[in-house]
Amino acid sequence: MPGPNPRPGAYALTFHYSLPDDAWYVELDDLAAGGRTVLTGVVPDEDPAREPTVRYDPVAGHQDIPYDVMRWFLENVEEEIRTSRAWMALRPETVEAIRTLREEYLGVIGDEEVAPVLAGLRGTVPEADLADVMHHAFGRGADGSLPEGP
Structure with a gap:
């Protein structure tokens, strides 16, 4: 189970399902930048052949993400993979x-x-x-x- 947000006032996560992609999205939002999504974990849950991925926002350009925040984000993506794709094992x-x-x-x-x-x-x-x-x-x-x- 992922731990708590290491920087609650600076970063947040948003979870939602994309019907066109048949995938769960885990988004890391930079609250200091107006809530802009800087990373998106994409977890397909319908097709076992599609692998989960992480996408960077190309519009945001280079952005430093603190290690503890990146680790927290990836732990949440991993948990989403585990729960939404458990049947694939x-x-x-x-x-x-x-x-x-x-x-x-x-x-x-x-x-x-x-x-x-x-x-x-x-x-x-x-x-x-x-x-x-x-x-x-x-x-x-x-x-x-x-x-x-x-």
Whole structure:
């Protein structure tokens, strides 16, 4: 888990999802420069073949970023990689099943679609992997249930 912001009044992070890129963006903002984004960590979460990257703002030009701030930024990018791409470390067949479902259903499945999807998965995915597939494809349990919570 990343530590706290080492320079709270000088730098901040912004997290958002880019639909066109199918990726999470972690942006390092320089508050002294009016909140300008100086670095962007791009973490694709749909395609296992796309690697995460870090981009510099070419408009901002050369900018010194303190070591502790750079380390904090990269720790947050690493955490985003770990959480949004965890499913990509599963067995290749499981990864392919998740990727296919995420692409077909865009991460959302209606209650009426759960039973047919589960039936299809049981014919192609080992029972031991069913929970991982349902969780990472739809945020649901192995039985298709939604998590309890507020």
